[in-house]
Amino acid sequence: MEELYRRIDADPEFHALSRRRSRLSWALTAVVAFSFYSWIFVIAFKPAWFAQALGPETVLTVGVAAGIGVIVLAVTLTGVYIWQANQYFDAQNRKIVAHAQNEPQT
Amino acid sequence: MPKMNLRLSSALPLSLLTPAASAATPVNTSGVAISFFLLFVCTTLGITWWAARRTVTTRDFYAAGGNITGLQNGLAIAGDFMSAASFLGVSGLIFGFGFDGLIYAVGGLAGWPMVLFLLSERLKNLGKYTFADAVSLRLAATPIRCLAASGSLVAVVLYLIGQMVGAGKLIEVLFGLNYSIAVGAVGALMIVYVCFGGMIATTWVQIIKAVLLLSGATLVTFLVLQRFGFSFEALFRAAISEHPRQDAIMAPGALVHDPLSVISLATATMFGTAGLPHILMRFFTVPNAREARRSVFFASAFIGYFYLLTFIIGFGAIALVAGKPDFLDAAGKLIGGDNMAAIHLARAAGGELLLGFMSAVCFATILAVVSGLTLSGASAISHDLYANVFRPGASEQEVVKVSRIATIVLGLVSVSLALLFESQNVAYMVLLAFAVGASVNFPLLFLAMYWSRLTTTGALTGGVAGLLTAVGFIVLGPTVWVEVLGHAAPIVPYKYPALFAMAVSFTGSIVVSLLDRSPRAARERAAFRDQYIRSQTGLGSEGATPH
Structure with missing residues (x-):
């Protein structure tokens, strides 16, 4: 196992994959955290913004719509991550592991 | 308006049910609910019998043999999260206050994407049965396991007491059953599920309950929307005209008097999720990281959907239940308290049959959630402490036996404590459980996986400091110092310790x-x-x- 880890560590593709995966994870985390905390900060500091109706015809307020928006956004982004991971990361990962396992002893 | 803040604070998870539900006028004594409930108990006991024959090794007991699929696990995780408090508590808050109930719904969901993006795959790849496995991999196993197991046990036991006390009160109101009998019955069934069926039974009980709860809530929502010609506008307008606060129910209300508390509460709901051991444990029941990832996707989709339903149910209850004499007691209050809003709505929308069904589903919900908690507590004792710290060479059979003993002991302890705390406000215990999750378990797990320079000494210092801060804030804060101990003013003015305790924990770990x-x-x-x-x-x- 030690030897396998060493080979993977020496593989530039492994580090490229790790970087891509963590860029995506952190970017999506930032979007979710930012939208959630923005919503919370408006409630904490500027509740009047959320009390406005969306339009003259409706009683639905900006706050309710934004809250539901945060829920929908969070679920959608988990879908985006899964899609990316299934599409690229798993295949790349398998390739890297297979490469390390098949490499002749050095 | 501090009154509002008080109500919201106790809502965090289940102990919300405690204060309002204390007036024991049974909502429902019909045979329908009892029949549905007995059907659930028989089915789940059958599953437990089936699971018991498949529970031989520790891997079966703690991780259901690793044979759960992503979809099944997603349902089980969603089930762990959709407690009676999330359903009755959040719909009750929306019934009472409108918009502010939504804060819990959005906060409860927002933690999940983060669990997916940052934790789920790595956790599955590093751990075996508990999150302590993952964090003790490169750090000194004995002290780190002791810390992780203490963090888990403290969170589990506090959460369990909160759930049990809430459960006793809820069942008292729903079925007119005596509190002690209700708590005893919940304790006995939970011990049977976990002790004999381990994680296999616990997972399937949770899946069945999640499906029942989602279908029941969908049906109620459908019937409510049908009344309003499937127009949200019509529903909201009807709710506004029925509610005493009128159109203020569509806007943020009284929680805002202290912005720092709002932010700390939001932090507890978001990061507490990522540190609750009974939820972290579910990532080990799937075969690989891919399925772990899929579980969180399904879980967030179900939880998101569930909260949208809860939101509509809350407004539906304002429109169809508030102001109808059938559902009010002599004082003009909702029978059984605001937390019964969803249950009354089931009757208003679907008659006695739906009322019975939803009552039984709520009972099932309680059972499933306390079983998951008990199992994770038992695994902290038997796997983390017994098998890895005190008796490293213990055989499989011995460890499974210790797990079963630990289950029975935890069950008895939580029943006794629930009886002891019957008339107490246990809101602080649940707040503390979330704060410990956010300030001990989450920082430890996150730093061990993401920060190469974390050392054992650093992790221990940060973890202990986080735990002490959380406990200190709760004891010296408004929930215990004023409400329980009866002092005039709190020493620490903040009700929600998560933000502060988390900061202390991270700083301590990093600096040391x-x-x-x-x-x-x-x-x-x-x-x-x-x-x-x-x-x-x-x-x-x-x-x-x-x-």
Whole structure:
């Protein structure tokens, strides 16, 4: 196992994959955290913004719509991550592991 | 308006049910609910019998043999999260206050994407049965396991007491059953499920309940929307005209008097989720990181959908239940308190049959959630402490036996404590459970996986400091110092410790790790590379190869 880890560590593709995966994870985390905390900060500091109706015809307020928006956004982004991971990361990962396992002893 | 803040604070999870539900006028004594409930109990006992024959090894007991699929696990995780408090508590808050109930719905969901993006795959690749496995991989196993097991046990026991007390009160109101009998029945069934059926039974009980709760809530929502010609506008207008606060129910209300508390509460709901051991444990029941990832996707989709339903149900209850004499007591209050809003709505929308069904589903919900908690507490005792700290060479059979004993002991302890705390306000226990999750378990897990320079000494310092801060804030704060101990003013003015305790925990871990120049620290930092590669690739992962 030690030897396998060493080979993977020496593989530039492994580090490229790790970087891509963590860029995506952190970017999506930032979007979710930012939208959630923005919503919370408006409630904490500027509740009047959320009390406005969306339009003259409706009683639905900006706050309710934004809250539901945060829920929908969070679920959608988990879908985006899964899609990316299934599409690229798993295949790349398998390739890297297979490469390390098949490499002749050095 | 501090009154509002008080109500919302206790809502965090289940103990919301405690204060309002204390007036014991049964909502429902019909045979329908009892029949549905008995059907659930018989089915789940059948499953437990089936599961018991498949529960031989520790891997079966703690991780259902690693044979749960992503979809099944997603339902089970959603089930762990959709407690009676999330359903009755949040719909009751929306019934009472409108918009502010939504804060819990959005906060409860927002933690899940983060669990997916940052934790789920790595956790699955590093751990075996508990999150302590993952964090003790490169750090000194004995002290780190003791810390992780203490963090888990404190969170589990506090949460369990909160759930049990809430359950007793709820069942008292729903079925007119005596509190002690209700608590005893919940305790006995939970011990049977976990003790004999281990994780297999616990998972299936949770899945069945999640499906029942989602279908029941969908049906109620459908019937409500049908009344309003499937127009949300019509529903909201009807709710506004029925509610005493009128159109203020569509806007943020009284929670805002202290912005720092709002932010700390939001932090507890978001990060507490990522540190609750009974939820973290579910990532080990699937075969690999891919399924772990899929579980969180399904879980967030179900939880998101569930909260949208809860939101509509809350407004539906304002429109169809508030102001109808059938549902009010002599004082003009809702029978059984605001938390019964969803239950009354089931009757208003679907008659006695739906009322009976939803009451039974709520009972099932309580059972499933306390079972999951008990199992994770038992695994902290038997796997983390017994098998890895006190008796490292213990055989499989011995460890499974210890797990079963631990289950029975935990069950008896939580029933006794629930009886002891019957007339107490246990809101602080649930707040503390979330705060411990956010300030002990989450920082430990996150830093061990993401920060190469974390050392054992640093992790221990940060974890203990986080725990003490959380406990200190709760004891000296408004919930215990004023409400329980009866002092005039709190020493610490903040009700929600999560933000502060989390900051202390992270700072402590980071500063002490940076100052740690011991040879052990150097070895631990050097071991990060292998751990990192394993967490990324799954190579060497315990779950990947059944043994």
